[in-house]
Amino acid sequence: MPSAFKKALNSGKFVVTCEVAPAKGTNLENMKHHVELLKDKVDAMNVTDHQSSVMRYPSLGGALTVKELGGEPILQMTCRDRNRLALQADLLFASSRGINNVLCLTGDSVMLGDHKEAKPVFDLESSQLLKTIRRLESGKDLAGNDLDGGVKFCAGAIVTPEAKPIEPQLIKFEKKIEAGAEFIQTQAVYDLENFKKFMEYASQFPVKILAGIILLTSAAMARFMNKNVAGVFVPQNLIDEMASAPKGGALNKGIEIAGRMIRQIKEEKICDGVHIMAIGKEEKVVDIMQAAGL
Amino acid sequence: MIRSITQQKPIEEIEQLLEGTGRVFIIGCGTCVTLTQTGGMAQVEAMKNLLSEKGKVVTGMTVVPVACDNLTADILKEFQGPLKQADAILIMTCAFGVQTIARQLQRFVVPALNTMCIGKETGAGEFNEVCKQCGTCIIGETGGICPVTACHKGLVNGPCGGTNEGKCEIDSNKDCAWTMIYNRLKDLDRIDAMRKYQKPRNHLGEPSPGKFRIPA
Ligand code: SF4
Numbered sequence: 001m002p003s004a005f006k007k008a009l010n011s012g013k014f015v016v017t018c019e020v021a022p023a024k025g026t027n028l029e030n031m032k033h034h035v036e037l038l039k040d041k042v043d044a045m046n047v048t049d050h051q052s053s054v055m056r057y058p059s060l061g062g063a064l065t066v067k068e069l070g071g072e073p074i075l076q077m078t079c080r081d082r083n084r085l086a087l088q089a090d091l092l093f094a095s096s097r098g099i100n101n102v103l104c105l106t107g108d109s110v111m112l113g114d115h116k117e118a119k120p121v122f123d124l125e126s127s128q129l130l131k132t133i134r135r136l137e138s139g140k141d142l143a144g145n146d147l148d149g150g151v152k153f154c155a156g157a158i159v160t161p162e163a164k165p166i167e168p169q170l171i172k173f174e175k176k177i178e179a180g181a182e183f184i185q186t187q188a189v190y191d192l193e194n195f196k197k198f199m200e201y202a203s204q205f206p207v208k209i210l211a212g213i214i215l216l217t218s219a220a221m222a223r224f225m226n227k228n229v230a231g232v233f234v235p236q237n238l239i240d241e242m243a244s245a246p247k248g249g250a251l252n253k254g255i256e257i258a259g260r261m262i263r264q265i266k267e268e269k270i271c272d273g274v275h276i277m278a279i280g281k282e283e284k285v286v287d288i289m290q291a292a293g294l
Numbered sequence: 295m296i297r298s299i300t301q302q303k304p305i306e307e308i309e310q311l312l313e314g315t316g317r318v319f320i321i322g323c324g325t326c327v328t329l330t331q332t333g334g335m336a337q338v339e340a341m342k343n344l345l346s347e348k349g350k351v352v353t354g355m356t357v358v359p360v361a362c363d364n365l366t367a368d369i370l371k372e373f374q375g376p377l378k379q380a381d382a383i384l385i386m387t388c389a390f391g392v393q394t395i396a397r398q399l400q401r402f403v404v405p406a407l408n409t410m411c412i413g414k415e416t417g418a419g420e421f422n423e424v425c426k427q428c429g430t431c432i433i434g435e436t437g438g439i440c441p442v443t444a445c446h447k448g449l450v451n452g453p454c455g456g457t458n459e460g461k462c463e464i465d466s467n468k469d470c471a472w473t474m475i476y477n478r479l480k481d482l483d484r485i486d487a488m489r490k491y492q493k494p495r496n497h498l499g500e501p502s503p504g505k506f507r508i509p510a
């Protein structure tokens with residue numbers, strides 16, 4: 001049976017996903033609160049996997065929590081910390097517990113996180129992880145051995161539409177689709193004219209595209225991302241708009257901008273939906289959706 | 295020519311390794327570490343001065359031509375006296391040299407350098423790692439550039455999302471392997487090689503520790 005998220009993707013409706021971040025520790029109250037708040041408003045929620053290489057409660061445990069609370073989880077899986085045995089085993093576990101959506105990521109460098117001296121794994125990478133999922137679905141593992149009991153996943157991956165240079169990124173994008181990606185979440189987009197050009201190209205492929213929306217919380221954050229986050233470009237007019245917000249009003253301004261962008265993406269049918277990342281401000285997803293008229 | 299690329303250990307670590315020793319003999323090497331200025335005559339002399347200041351007695355020092363060579367033991371015979379007097383031999387060569395000397399002399403050795411990689415001098419005073427000796431070479435499909443080595447994550451199917459203006463996500467001084475490979479393949483009119491899905495790598499090329507014997 002297809003997952004609820006897959007049904008939403010195939011229904012033709014405007015799909016909305018968000019993110020929840022597992023705790024640094026075992027206190028899951030905050031995450032549970034976000035799940036309760038959002039589970040009936042979005043089509044699915046990504047559970048991040050040691051985001052930015054910072055050690056946390058595992059995405060698998062987080063996804064299970066989402067499931068237990070009645071939400072639809074998308075299990076984020078990076079290839080940074082597990083070799084092919086561990087990744088396959090975790091996929092089997094996920095499937096056995098009703099977690100049927102996976103976002104396949106290569107993963108950030110260990111060096112960017114809080115355990116800088118750890119051994120990076122990268123035995124597989126995103127497109128190989130996608131192929132692994134399709135292989136497990138065929139009833140065999142990567143070594144060619146039969147599985148006793150199968151799996152079925154809705155698998156996705158990411159793309160960075162503003163990557164420079166763009167050509168190698170697009171080759172990888174196409175490889176991920178060929179490897180079995182059914183949906184693609186994009187890195188944050190802010191310049192919708194650029195994004196429309198990307199979609200002119202991307203819409204030829206049999207894959208659902210969810211535009212990445214990162215909530216801006218200040219003009220400084222926008223400038224920081226332009227300078228430090230690969231493939232994120234916030235146009236000057238948005239930075240100016242953020243800077244023009246009255247004192248204490250920057251967050252509301254960011255919510256307004258995110259809502260406006262989502263509304264435009266939906267009204268102009270630019271892509272199939274949005275993936276909202278309100279990093280550290282998950283409860284604001286509700287306000288963003290309201291601002292977007294969703 | 296391939297070179298062993300080294301970097302001096304922090305002096306605190308060297309001091310800690312030498313703890314409890316009073317007399318030290320220092321050995322440098324005339325090959326790779328001379329080229330990288332980490333274990334040539336100038337660095338050996340500087341180390342001697344530093345250790346003397348810290349109260350060690352330096353019984354002698356020398357820069358052997360090729361520390362990792364089997365002849366090193368013979369060359370060191372000339373220094374038998376001062377070597378015997380020393381409690382420790384501080385070796386400012388790469389780990390190949392350290393291990394060679396440790397095996398030949400059967401003495402307590404202390405490495406003064408960290409061996410970073412096997413690299414190649416790609417420009418004046420600049421060295422880059424180009425091969426990790428993985429045992430299952432795949433550069434026939436990547437334009438002769440090694441993604442296992444040159445890509446920080448060793449990715450074989452194209453760039454990660456961190457690639458930035460041709461640089462790697464971990465360091466804007468390091469080129470992104472996949473931008474280089476893309477450009478090379480484009481020049482060669484072989485971009486299709488990059489479109490081809492590459493299976494998970496075979497890590498069984500030569501199980502560590504590597505060993506080779508010429509077949510009889
Ligand atoms: S693939 Fe790279 S690391 Fe492996 S042998 Fe070839 S050049 Fe060396």
Ligand code: SF4
Nearest residue numbers: 445454462463470471
């Ligand atoms: S930025 Fe390039 S070199 Fe660095 S890890 Fe990503 S693909 Fe590899």
